[in-house]
Amino acid sequence: MIFVGELSDIPVGESVRVQGTVAIAVFNVDGELFAIDDTCTHQDASLSDGWLEGCAVECPLHAACFDLRTGHPTGPPAKKAVRTHGVVVEDGLVYVGESESANAAGSAELSDSVLARIGVTA
Amino acid sequence: MRDITVVGASLAGLSTVRALREQAFEGRIVVVGEEKHAPYDRPPLSKEFLAGTASESDISLVEPDDTDLDVEWRLGRTATALDTAGRAVVLDDGEHLASDAVVLATGARARKLSSEALKGVHTLRTLDDARALKTDLVAGSRLVVIGAGFIGAEVASTAAGLGVEVDVVEAAAVPLQRALGTEMGQTCARLHAANGVRLHCGVGVSRLIGSPRVTGVLLDDGRELPADAVVVGVGAAPNVEWLEGSGLSLDNGVVTDARGMTGVSSVVAVGDCANSHRYYTGGRLRLEHWTNALQQPVAAASALLGTAHSLPAHHAVPYFWSDQYGYKIQFAGHRAADGSLRIEEGDPESGDFLALFLDASEAPVGVLGIGRPRPFARWRRELAKRLS
Numbered sequence: 413m414i415f416v417g418e419l420s421d422i423p424v425g426e427s428v429r430v431q432g433t434v435a436i437a438v439f440n441v442d443g444e445l446f447a448i449d450d451t452c453t454h455q456d457a458s459l460s461d462g463w464l465e466g467c468a469v470e471c472p473l474h475a476a477c478f479d480l481r482t483g484h485p486t487g488p489p490a491k492k493a494v495r496t497h498g499v500v501v502e503d504g505l506v507y508v509g510e511s512e513s514a515n516a517a518g519s520a521e522l523s524d525s526v527l528a529r530i531g532v533t534a
Numbered sequence: 535m536r537d538i539t540v541v542g543a544s545l546a547g548l549s550t551v552r553a554l555r556e557q558a559f560e561g562r563i564v565v566v567g568e569e570k571h572a573p574y575d576r577p578p579l580s581k582e583f584l585a586g587t588a589s590e591s592d593i594s595l596v597e598p599d600d601t602d603l604d605v606e607w608r609l610g611r612t613a614t615a616l617d618t619a620g621r622a623v624v625l626d627d628g629e630h631l632a633s634d635a636v637v638l639a640t641g642a643r644a645r646k647l648s649s650e651a652l653k654g655v656h657t658l659r660t661l662d663d664a665r666a667l668k669t670d671l672v673a674g675s676r677l678v679v680i681g682a683g684f685i686g687a688e689v690a691s692t693a694a695g696l697g698v699e700v701d702v703v704e705a706a707a708v709p710l711q712r713a714l715g716t717e718m719g720q721t722c723a724r725l726h727a728a729n730g731v732r733l734h735c736g737v738g739v740s741r742l743i744g745s746p747r748v749t750g751v752l753l754d755d756g757r758e759l760p761a762d763a764v765v766v767g768v769g770a771a772p773n774v775e776w777l778e779g780s781g782l783s784l785d786n787g788v789v790t791d792a793r794g795m796t797g798v799s800s801v802v803a804v805g806d807c808a809n810s811h812r813y814y815t816g817g818r819l820r821l822e823h824w825t826n827a828l829q830q831p832v833a834a835a836s837a838l839l840g841t842a843h844s845l846p847a848h849h850a851v852p853y854f855w856s857d858q859y860g861y862k863i864q865f866a867g868h869r870a871a872d873g874s875l876r877i878e879e880g881d882p883e884s885g886d887f888l889a890l891f892l893d894a895s896e897a898p899v900g901v902l903g904i905g906r907p908r909p910f911a912r913w914r915r916e917l918a919k920r921l922s
Binding site: 455456458461462463470472473474475488489491 | 552824849912
């Protein structure tokens with residue numbers, strides 16, 4: 413587990429960045445914490461600097477959107493999902509459990525979204 | 535609607551194809567591209583690609599799964615005429631592409647100087663341009679950049695990072711004066727000096743010296759800057775000459791309404807070639823911004839198909855960014871010529887600040903941020919509220 417900080421260090425609507433095997437962004441959405449890979453899958457930009465809108469974050473540079481719950485892109489130009497990670501709060505301290513797999517699950521979901529895009533439903 | 539021809543295979547053309555498919559268009563789409571390359575992203579050409587940290591596959595705009603977009607590509611072919619009555623696009627090899635709708639996404643090309651036939655003189659717009667320039671950026675060599683606009687500044691930054699000795703020549707007294715005004719132009723000018731790049735402002739170029747390869751740049755004041763290579767970054771012109779006589783209204787690009795509709799039914803124009811009405815400024819504006827080429831096609835596709843769409847309100851606020859010397863420069867909105875400037879956060883001297891551009895009534899109409907992405911995003915949304 414990666415220690416993030418005290419819960420009070422991440423107010424609602426804010427985010428922090430911690431270092432796992434790669435940088436990880438942790439967001440506080442109305443009291444619920446989410447963790448995703450910090451680097452946008454489109455081009456090099458830090459999602460912890462992004463804009464939170466509900467359960468989505470918009471990349472600060474090129475406006476790609478990701479769903480914090482699934483990591484899936486919800487707006488262009490990103491096409492690959494970011495990894496999501498588990499968040500644990502114990503005694504007011506926040507920890508992240510980094511996911512092991514890379515983007516395998518995300519890619520499968522992406523293919524579905526491509527199919528949906530051209531009007532094919534599974 | 536059964537078939538649509540898209541002229542232009544860069545970001546605006548490809549984004550239109552994506553938008554058409556997302557809006558359930560299942561007919562035939564033909565995309566014509568003047569370059570032989572599959573669609574690629576241009577912003578990295580002056581930055582990561584030129585620096586060698588991004589490869590050609592890194593900057594590709596099409597992924598293997600894009601075959602599902604079901605496009606018939608005509609790459610390496612140039613459109614030479616548009617027959618609006620038949621909605622037919624004529625290609626350089628004589629092919630006539632007749633379809634129910636035409637999307638004009640022909641972009642812009644780099645403006646050139648007359649003496650550019652010399653070897654070692656470059657413009658930077660295409661992948662081929664970037665490949666050629668890259669081979670000339672050798673550590674220890676001397677580069678003269680003509681024009682301190684965004685392309686010129688980014689090339690200077692990347693070249694300096696590669697160990698090239700760089701001089702930048704700018705005819706105006708301050709770089710980026712029209713876009714950012716004198717004060718912020720000077721702030722950007724300081725970035726050059728702080729990184730060992732010599733910026734010469736308020737002086738024009740008399741001529742390029744050397745034959746067959748450039749060896750120097752002669753300035754109006756008589757000075758000669760030695761050069762192993764020269765980059766000309768003096769703006770871009772829309773690729774619309776081929777549309778003269780087509781019946782479309784042309785004025786610094788193809789004139790369109792806010793959705794990209796031209797005066798001819800089922801013909802739309804998007805991206806750098808479109809001089810479109812903008813709700814944000816209340817007038818026509820031809821934007822060469824990457825985000826415009828990404829987002830305007832959504833509205834144009836829905837206009838063609840008669841579908842409804844909704845975009846986030848802040849997308850209506852023109853936005854661009856630039857990477858120079860490790861600084862992320864972001865700008866949204868516009869600068870009013872009769873307005874003023876207010877530093878909202880940080881200190882321009884430190885290269886970490888947020889500045890607001892105010893109009894004559896002191897209302898914010900634009901925002902410039904360096905190294906402040908989150909407050910910048912908040913202000914871009916704040917500016918969008920002017921529209922509601």
